Amino acid sequence: MSTEKTMTVKILRETRKVSDEVKENLKQFNKDKKSILEALGQGEKTIAQLSEATGMSREKTMFLLMSLIKFGFASAGTVDDMDEYFTYKLKTNEQN
Amino acid sequence: MQKEPINLSFDALVIGGGIAGGEAALNLANNGYKVILIEKRLSLGGKMIMLSKVFPTLDCSACITTPKVSEISRHPNITIFTESDLTSIEKTGEKNFIAKVTRRPRYVIAEDCTACQLCEQACPVIVKDQFQYNLVGRKAVYIPFSIASPKVAAIDIENCSLCGACEKVCPPGCIDFTQEPREYIIHAQTAIVATGFRLYDPTNVPRYSYGEARNVITSMQMERLLAPTRPFHTILRSSDGKVPDKIAYVLCAGSRDDSMGNPICSQICCMYSIKQAQLLMGALPMADITLYYIDIRAFGKGYDEFYEQAVGMGVRFVKGKVGRITEKENGNLTLRYEDIATGKLKESEHDLVVLSVGVKPNSEPADIFTSHKLELDSLKFVKQSDPLLSPAKTTIEGVFVAGTATGPKDIPDSILSAGAASSEAISYLNQ
Numbered sequence: 194m195s196t197e198k199t200m201t202v203k204i205l206r207e208t209r210k211v212s213d214e215v216k217e218n219l220k221q222f223n224k225d226k227k228s229i230l231e232a233l234g235q236g237e238k239t240i241a242q243l244s245e246a247t248g249m250s251r252e253k254t255m256f257l258l259m260s261l262i263k264f265g266f267a268s269a270g271t272v273d274d275m276d277e278y279f280t281y282k283l284k285t286n287e288q289n
Numbered sequence: 290m291q292k293e294p295i296n297l298s299f300d301a302l303v304i305g306g307g308i309a310g311g312e313a314a315l316n317l318a319n320n321g322y323k324v325i326l327i328e329k330r331l332s333l334g335g336k337m338i339m340l341s342k343v344f345p346t347l348d349c350s351a352c353i354t355t356p357k358v359s360e361i362s363r364h365p366n367i368t369i370f371t372e373s374d375l376t377s378i379e380k381t382g383e384k385n386f387i388a389k390v391t392r393r394p395r396y397v398i399a400e401d402c403t404a405c406q407l408c409e410q411a412c413p414v415i416v417k418d419q420f421q422y423n424l425v426g427r428k429a430v431y432i433p434f435s436i437a438s439p440k441v442a443a444i445d446i447e448n449c450s451l452c453g454a455c456e457k458v459c460p461p462g463c464i465d466f467t468q469e470p471r472e473y474i475i476h477a478q479t480a481i482v483a484t485g486f487r488l489y490d491p492t493n494v495p496r497y498s499y500g501e502a503r504n505v506i507t508s509m510q511m512e513r514l515l516a517p518t519r520p521f522h523t524i525l526r527s528s529d530g531k532v533p534d535k536i537a538y539v540l541c542a543g544s545r546d547d548s549m550g551n552p553i554c555s556q557i558c559c560m561y562s563i564k565q566a567q568l569l570m571g572a573l574p575m576a577d578i579t580l581y582y583i584d585i586r587a588f589g590k591g592y593d594e595f596y597e598q599a600v601g602m603g604v605r606f607v608k609g610k611v612g613r614i615t616e617k618e619n620g621n622l623t624l625r626y627e628d629i630a631t632g633k634l635k636e637s638e639h640d641l642v643v644l645s646v647g648v649k650p651n652s653e654p655a656d657i658f659t660s661h662k663l664e665l666d667s668l669k670f671v672k673q674s675d676p677l678l679s680p681a682k683t684t685i686e687g688v689f690v691a692g693t694a695t696g697p698k699d700i701p702d703s704i705l706s707a708g709a710a711s712s713e714a715i716s717y718l719n720q
Contacts, residue, residue: 200453200456200457201456201464201465201466201467202451202452202453202456202464202466203453204466204467205451205466205467206451209446209451211449211450211451212447215414215447215448215449215450216450218414218415218416218448219413219414219450222413222414222415223413239530240529240530241529241530251528251529251530252503252527252528252529255525255527255528255529255530256424256425256426256527257426258530259424259425259426259520259521260415260425260426260427262522263425263426263520264409264410264428265410268522269522269523272532276532276534276575277531277532277534278530278531278532279522279523279525279530279532
């Protein structure tokens with residue numbers, strides 16, 4: 194396989210502008226992701242504990258954490274004695 | 290850049306790649322006819338491929354749909370256009386239809402994509418995953434879902450940051466940002482409309498608090514929570530990650546009520562709610578599941594037994610119409626309802642409420658027929674010109690209808706109607 198690939202994205206960049214909303218969402222996601230992963234780095238946490246540690250709402254924490262699990266950054270831990278809330282932890286074989 | 294539309298000829302044009310359109314296409318193809326199947330989304334399979342299990346057999350929906358979709362995809366007589374818009378169909382004579390179709394670019398060379406998902410790993414952008422009903426995120430370059438057909442990546446260009454990370458990592462080099470929409474002129478002798486239905490939007494009923502209360506979800510969102518390809522690792526409230534243990538279903542949410550703009554029965558919400566209740570009893574054995582209903586309409590083969598099975602499993606059935614759902618500070622919901630058994634107004638608390646939403650027509654097909662009028666009935670479903678003797682015939686000779694385009698149906702009835710539509714189309718082609 195050739196090591197020199199033609200980057201077609203460069204061609205599209207000449208005619209298409211990335212919206213400010215997309216740029217802002219990307220920036221915010223990177224910030225939120227860092228915040229969640231740092232909090233998890235200090236130990237397993239429930240959604241409520243993560244929400245408190247990051248300052249994000251529980252709903253947003255849930256959405257982002259479940260997405261990070263889907264993309265292989267985190268995983269579910271154990272459930273509490275009441276079978277109500279799981280803890281979450283960093284995934285050790287982090288790829289991304 | 291494409292200068293002229295590409296002309297293609299087929300015996301039959303099938304509009305819609307759900308289970309009814311797919312079945313109709315397969316029947317025609319198996320009889321030797323050349324078929325083009327037009328689907329506006331990225332994958333075939335319609336709503337059925339997104340379901341957890343099917344009633345009353347509790348067979349895995351994906352396990353039934355996937356082989357069928359695979360058979361359609363591999364059939365030598367079927368050409369499939371996904372991510373395509375059918376903009377107009379003109380009938381220019383007997384057995385002569387001309388359709389204009391636009392294929393939107395995926396920005397991925399479909400033939401070369403191996404579905405390795407390395408592009409997804411590299412993509413830094415996250416947006417709500419519409420195939421998981423916004424419960425979890427997806428990347429800007431993504432495979433729609435794990436059993437999508439075709440299983441090929443696509444780039445959501447509106448949300449793409451144009452960073453080029455996907456293109457750098459793609460082993461076969463199939464990312465192509467230079468792709469543009471392609472125009473086609475399709476010539477066909479007959480057409481089958483299988484455009485399906487829309488789910489009722491419960492934001493139209495403010496007293497149900499959908500979109501306001503955090504733990505009121507739709508039955509389709511619950512389908513995803515129950516599916517093997519679910520967005521979470523188990524069934525959780527999306528507001529705070531709690532495992533729910535007191536779940537309520539509100540049946541006829543957007544059905545059988547003129548005030549909600551939908552006077553008809555969905556024909557499916559009783560049974561899919563009973564199915565979900567049984568699946569929840571399996572997944573959360575300690576959970577308390579209550580169904581609030583007007584009537585239980587268990588009309589099909591094995592349906593009443595399925596209802597009795599749910600009763601036997603401990604699902605609670607309350608005959609009463611829910612008037613209002615209000616959210617408490619802890620996210621739990623208070624349901625105010627009329628208990629028909631006692632004639633009293635009551636309230637009960639649940640930690641998750643599922644709205645069993647109804648079926649609305651997809652009136653899009655009426656607008657695409659230009660030379661002849663595809664008539665709709667009073668509810669905006671496709672009108673059957675002879676509903677008793679030839680239920681697949683429409684008001685245009687040579688155009689047939691399959692599945693829920695004519696009105697609410699369950700899966701077996703949708704498949705049966707697809708059989709009728711394809712048989713009528715074959716008779717028409719042989720005239």
